[in-house]
Amino acid sequence: MVERTGVGLRFDHVTKEYGADAGVRAVSLEVAPGECVAVMGASGCGKTTLVRIAAGLERVDGGRVEFIGESGPLARERVEVGVCFQEPRLLPWRTALGNVSLPLELRGERRRDARLRAAEALDLVGLSGWERALPASLSGGMRMRVGLARAIVARPRVLLLDEPCSGLDVVTRVGIEDSIARLRESMHITVVLVTHAIEEAAFLANRVVIIAGKPATIVEEIPVGRGSGGSEIRDSDSFGASLGTLMRALRRAARSGVR
Amino acid sequence: MMLVWSRVWPPVLALSLIVALWELAVFSFDLPPYLVPSPMQVLEVLVERREALLSGCASTAMTSATGLAISAILGVTVGAAIASSRVLLRGVYPIASFLQTVPLVAVAPLLVIWLGYGAPPATAAAALVALFPVLANTIDGIRSVDPQLREVFALHHARRIQRWWKLELPWAVPQIFTGLRVATGLSVIGSIVGEFVSGYAGDRAPIGMIIMSAMRESRTDMVFAAIALSSVVGLTLFAVVSVTGGVLLRAWHPSARG
Numbered sequence: 001m002v003e004r005t006g007v008g009l010r011f012d013h014v015t016k017e018y019g020a021d022a023g024v025r026a027v028s029l030e031v032a033p034g035e036c037v038a039v040m041g042a043s044g045c046g047k048t049t050l051v052r053i054a055a056g057l058e059r060v061d062g063g064r065v066e067f068i069g070e071s072g073p074l075a076r077e078r079v080e081v082g083v084c085f086q087e088p089r090l091l092p093w094r095t096a097l098g099n100v101s102l103p104l105e106l107r108g109e110r111r112r113d114a115r116l117r118a119a120e121a122l123d124l125v126g127l128s129g130w131e132r133a134l135p136a137s138l139s140g141g142m143r144m145r146v147g148l149a150r151a152i153v154a155r156p157r158v159l160l161l162d163e164p165c166s167g168l169d170v171v172t173r174v175g176i177e178d179s180i181a182r183l184r185e186s187m188h189i190t191v192v193l194v195t196h197a198i199e200e201a202a203f204l205a206n207r208v209v210i211i212a213g214k215p216a217t218i219v220e221e222i223p224v225g226r227g228s229g230g231s232e233i234r235d236s237d238s239f240g241a242s243l244g245t246l247m248r249a250l251r252r253a254a255r256s257g258v259r
Numbered sequence: 260m261m262l263v264w265s266r267v268w269p270p271v272l273a274l275s276l277i278v279a280l281w282e283l284a285v286f287s288f289d290l291p292p293y294l295v296p297s298p299m300q301v302l303e304v305l306v307e308r309r310e311a312l313l314s315g316c317a318s319t320a321m322t323s324a325t326g327l328a329i330s331a332i333l334g335v336t337v338g339a340a341i342a343s344s345r346v347l348l349r350g351v352y353p354i355a356s357f358l359q360t361v362p363l364v365a366v367a368p369l370l371v372i373w374l375g376y377g378a379p380p381a382t383a384a385a386a387l388v389a390l391f392p393v394l395a396n397t398i399d400g401i402r403s404v405d406p407q408l409r410e411v412f413a414l415h416h417a418r419r420i421q422r423w424w425k426l427e428l429p430w431a432v433p434q435i436f437t438g439l440r441v442a443t444g445l446s447v448i449g450s451i452v453g454e455f456v457s458g459y460a461g462d463r464a465p466i467g468m469i470i471m472s473a474m475r476e477s478r479t480d481m482v483f484a485a486i487a488l489s490s491v492v493g494l495t496l497f498a499v500v501s502v503t504g505g506v507l508l509r510a511w512h513p514s515a516r517g
Contacts, residue, residue, distance in 0.1 A: 057413065081414075091425075091426070092512070093429050
């Protein structure tokens with residue numbers, strides 16, 4: 001993959017409320033090009049709402065989301081955004097290859113080129129050899145990987161990951177996390193990761209923000225300081241220290257009564 | 260092989276029992292043939308008049324299949340248009356629902372006035388009566404598309420035609436085939452009702468006309484034979500539609516597995 005200029009992401013006083021006590025209020029967060037920021041917080045506190053707003057699937061009540069290029073804000077249409085949802089969201093009648101090539105087909109790319117690039121994306125997430133499999137014949141973890149491959153096939157500048165490993169066993173989860181880490185380094189992607197797992201946040205993110213409250217706001221920001229490297233990071237002392245820091249921060253958020 | 264046999268023998272046994280009871284009833288109660296012929300008498304007339312019956316059967320099969328094809332094309336295209344527009348859904352769908360309650364027997368003479376005698380009004384009657392199940396199922400199928408999948412298409416700025424071709428139509432296929440299976444039987448009914456009013460006698464008289472002629476001659480055995488053959492037409496259309504749906508859906512849809 002070629003090195004490219006990164007695109008940053010800015011949430012500027014973003015508010016989206018569902019009734020009196022649900023949603024997010026005045027969330028401001030800046031994600032630098034190439035950075036990975038993990039968003040953590042209790043279930044239903046508004047983490048997914050932030051991802052949906054950034055993806056353009058939800059309108060804000062106030063504030064705005066901007067994509068920032070080298071020379072300033074970019075129109076959303078000019079930025080390729082990849083989204084990996086909590087569920088794989090695959091078309092059951094399409095093969096793994098067909099599902100992954102879908103975004104390229106919708107952009108009008110030639111079917112042959114789209115399929116070639118889809119095969120590359122499947123290879124990147126470790127699913128080479130499964131191109132012709134239908135979703136029903138894949139395991140949950142493999143389906144999530146297909147969803148991830150679809151999110152990266154168009155070589156996005158910004159990747160939004162909404163609990164990409166929820167409900168998966170540890171081995172599958174670690175495999176997917178490793179795939180995401182490799183993609184980040186090879187494609188220089190800016191990532192917003194919503195997760196409940198502190199191991200996932202500590203492994204993938206440079207920074208973790210914790211949101212809490214009704215409606216939710218950012219209550220804490222913790223630099224995790226992820227360096228470069230693969231799966232071996234998990235065995236390091238600094239990784240263990242990051243886990244401890246995150247756990248204490250989540251407890252503080254809980255004790256403060258806003259969680 | 261065992262699996263096939265385990266599916267075949269229960270209906271074969273049930274049918275054999277019904278035929279045996281029918282034969283026994285005709286024999287026991289000494290029923291006159293003009294009222295209820297025995298299965299053997301029906302079989303005899305099937306063999307004796309096989310040329311006329313098979314020719315009529317082919318004629319009815321053609322009008323039914325053509326009517327079914329027209330209803331499939333119209334049902335899917337109009338259904339897709341209605342499902343994708345709130346205005347059409349609110350404006351046209353209630354009218355379509357109302358029209359399907361109008362008895363076909365009452366409409367058939369109108370079709371003869373408009374289309375003349377022979378196959379055209381029978382085909383139109385078949386298409387008319389088979390249209391609604393396809394239309395309604397297409398609309399329901401498209402409207403039941405998983406909103407999460409719609410979001411995937413929205414995320415990638417899919418055009419309307421892309422969304423229809425790559426998401427809505429494939430998603431609705433199982434339900435469209437449910438509608439088509441219902442429509443097979445209805446198309447034969449429509450065809451025969453159309454033939455009752457527009458039928459033509461002679462060597463190539465369709466089943467509907469054979470039934471009418473046999474009724475006038477009190478040839479109840481011939482009526483029974485024609486009814487049996489019309490069922491064969493319906494069953495054949497049903498089998499063709501079911502097998503086609505099974506082939507299309509077997510790989511991915513639970514309804515077509517096992």
